Amino acid sequence: MSKSVNLRELSQRLNLSQTTVSRALNGYPEVSPSTRKRVAEMAEKLGYAPNSRARSLATGCAMAIGHVIPRSIHEMMNPIFLEFIAGAGETYSRHGYDMIITVVDDANEESAYREIASRKKADGVIIHGPAVNEHRHKLLKELNLPFVVHGRIPGAEAETSWIDMKNRRAFARATDLLLDLGHKRIALLNGLEHMDFAARRRQGFEEALAARGLAPDPALMRSADMTEPYGCDSAMEMLAMDGPPTAFLVSSMISAIGVARAVGQRGLRTGTDVSIITHDDALSFLPNSGEVPIFTCTRSSVRYAGEKAGELLLNMIADPLSAPTALHLDAELIIGQSTGPAPK
Amino acid sequence: MSKSVNLRELSQRLNLSQTTVSRALNGYPEVSPSTRKRVAEMAEKLGYAPNSRARSLATGCAMAIGHVIPRSIHEMMNPIFLEFIAGAGETYSRHGYDMIITVVDDANEESAYREIASRKKADGVIIHGPAVNEHRHKLLKELNLPFVVHGRIPGAEAETSWIDMKNRRAFARATDLLLDLGHKRIALLNGLEHMDFAARRRQGFEEALAARGLAPDPALMRSADMTEPYGCDSAMEMLAMDGPPTAFLVSSMISAIGVARAVGQRGLRTGTDVSIITHDDALSFLPNSGEVPIFTCTRSSVRYAGEKAGELLLNMIADPLSAPTALHLDAELIIGQSTGPAPK
DNA sequence: TTGAAAGCGGTACCAG
DNA sequence: CTGGTACCGCTTTCAA
Numbered sequence A, B: 001m002s003k004s005v006n007l008r009e010l011s012q013r014l015n016l017s018q019t020t021v022s023r024a025l026n027g028y029p030e031v032s033p034s035t036r037k038r039v040a041e042m043a044e045k046l047g048y049a050p051n052s053r054a055r056s057l058a059t060g061c062a063m064a065i066g067h068v069i070p071r072s073i074h075e076m077m078n079p080i081f082l083e084f085i086a087g088a089g090e091t092y093s094r095h096g097y098d099m100i101i102t103v104v105d106d107a108n109e110e111s112a113y114r115e116i117a118s119r120k121k122a123d124g125v126i127i128h129g130p131a132v133n134e135h136r137h138k139l140l141k142e143l144n145l146p147f148v149v150h151g152r153i154p155g156a157e158a159e160t161s162w163i164d165m166k167n168r169r170a171f172a173r174a175t176d177l178l179l180d181l182g183h184k185r186i187a188l189l190n191g192l193e194h195m196d197f198a199a200r201r202r203q204g205f206e207e208a209l210a211a212r213g214l215a216p217d218p219a220l221m222r223s224a225d226m227t228e229p230y231g232c233d234s235a236m237e238m239l240a241m242d243g244p245p246t247a248f249l250v251s252s253m254i255s256a257i258g259v260a261r262a263v264g265q266r267g268l269r270t271g272t273d274v275s276i277i278t279h280d281d282a283l284s285f286l287p288n289s290g291e292v293p294i295f296t297c298t299r300s301s302v303r304y305a306g307e308k309a310g311e312l313l314l315n316m317i318a319d320p321l322s323a324p325t326a327l328h329l330d331a332e333l334i335i336g337q338s339t340g341p342a343p344k
Numbered sequence C: 001t002t003g004a005a006a007g008c009g010g011t012a013c014c015a016g
Numbered sequence D: 001c002t003g004g005t006a007c008c009g010c011t012t013t014c015a016a
Helices: A005-015 A018-025 A033-046 A054-060 A074-093 A106-118 A136-143 A167-180 A195-209 A227-237 A253-265 A302-318 B006-015 B019-025 B032-045 B053-061 B073-094 B106-118 B137-141 B167-180 B197-210 B228-238 B255-265 B303-317
Strands: A064-070 A099-105 A124-127 A149-151 A161-165 A188-192 A221-223 A245-248 A275-281 A294-299 A326-329 A332-334 B064-070 B097-103 B126-130 B147-150 B160-163 B186-191 B221-223 B248-251 B274-280 B296-299 B327-330 B332-333
Touching: A005 A018, A005 A033, A018 A033, A064 A074, A064 A106, A064 A302, A074 A099, A074 B073, A074 B097, A099 A106, A099 A195, A099 B073, A106 A136, A124 A302, A136 A149, A149 A302, A161 A167, A161 A302, A161 B296, A167 A188, A167 A195, A167 A245, A167 A275, A167 A294, A167 A332, A188 A195, A188 A227, A195 A221, A227 A253, A245 A253, A253 A302, A253 B255, A302 A326, B006 B019, B006 B032, B019 B032, B019 B160, B019 B197, B019 B303, B064 B073, B064 B106, B064 B303, B073 B097, B073 B126, B073 B303, B097 B106, B106 B137, B126 B137, B126 B303, B160 B197, B160 B303, B167 B186, B167 B197, B167 B248, B167 B274, B167 B296, B167 B332, B186 B197, B186 B228, B197 B221, B228 B255, B248 B255, B255 B274, B303 B327
Parallel strands: A064 A099, A064 A124, A124 A149, A149 A161, A161 A326, A188 A221, A188 A245, A245 A275, A275 A294, B064 B097, B064 B126, B126 B147, B147 B160, B160 B327, B186 B221, B186 B248, B248 B274, B274 B296
Antiparallel strands: A099 B097, A294 A332, B296 B332
């Protein structure tokens, strides 16, 4: 039942003014070493820590970053989102910032941002999952709330800070690899293409085909929430087609696992009869490592992206006049067991 | 660039005292209807919302709930954790509470709780993933910080508030089902058994076997992080044994998917050659529904648990003297495509 | 029904 | 190097 002390009590115990104690604790230079030591020891002994609300009120900064997550994001981005959050959270902790998460109905997203701004709940926010047709950044600029985008807002790249992986490039390289292996009929199981990342991946896919004079076959392209059954059902149907695909390019490990399941169910073997390349966000509970990873993949750690996004945002807050910064991450192309030459 | 107003400006515009405006907005009865209306309209017009920090400081309650998540939890609980968070977050939103998440190294967990208490960052916390040998609740009692356990703390059931599903019961029922189908050699792929939930599941498994005079075979029981490869590798090895199991009881969908993959790779069929029952946390990105679900499972929505845990905690905070409450949820046993009679 | 004023627990300016 | 004091923005007695 440790009764927590406040600054006044602490300073009384020390026969010092609150001012001096505050200064000593906050590392101001004008405090004598001996005083500082005495203060530090007493604070330690009494378990003193400044009340975060009071400090925020006095300094005018909330020392917190907000993440608004519309409920619908869960349907697809759930695990990816948490991994990002974990990365960002570490950055925040390191810098003494809190992370506050608001779960809202999609319809209330705007008001959630407005509340963060008007009630001064956070000093900045992260925009998750930008759409092809994005608008949140306008609201945030209007609200004067610093933000960093995880992903990219088409048309606003120059005026916003963001961190993104090279989705187009990654999927173009993956497609190239399959083409090099002799695959002609390649299926694309993409995420929802109203999201910017998915749109870019599709571009990469189509560009790589076009570069070899091939046209994409609409019957082999799908776009949906990246669940396991999505991968399995799509693959089942496509493999039953007349000219079935010999390779699948998939937007997430989860769906790729579904594709592998379908391949198995049809009595085929992954990596020989059917090739699969997936994007791998390096989620901790879906490891795809080992000497030879299960899946050939394009890999980019979303957790790392979270850490970096946090840093970007904290920098913006510390230096509000700085120019927008962008971080453009390469994805690795890693050869695993799930790809091989196209069957004759 | 909406300049946000504060209470003083708002009251000046209205020619009223801050007191009256505050009372009007907070629904105090002694304000005349006409005044209240006038205040409400002006507040609306100016987009006024009370500064949350200032209010917290004045009222003494943070209006926030803390979730401390040790980094290691990610390895296994990642997706489950987020789903729980999402449920809890909705409850908080509905009641005007914020959710603050702290990601820490395992070694710093205790200090994270101490900071929450001493800096008054949150009015209560949720304990995630209680271990068989749990101790956090003692610290929290000492810190006088209200909490609810997601899961159960062995030996402290009566003195803490918690919400848990009936792990033992669920796994006993699942085991019974397999035994009824004629399976004799049943493998258990459990979560980490230093966690309370996993220990209970194992108990249920062993009790069901014992009830039919069967002894568990240590060679068929494993305990680890519930990843996909864990399921696949374990199943591969066990299926290569002399007396291979004909059924698997698995602690998570992710690992179960791994088991199914192994079954496919060995050229066997799930549901006929090998039966699988898994626990299904009803994660949105791993749907296991449809007319006949892919996996036979014990199902309990972890998101629902999150909502309820939030309610429990908010009640405790509103009424600190109330007795500890426990919610004990039943898991459904759902028959899917992954189980069938033991092969001859 | 309304208002003046005293906190809540800090920070930071201005003197000394 | 140290202290007095005026805020930060809101809630809440106490008086009127």
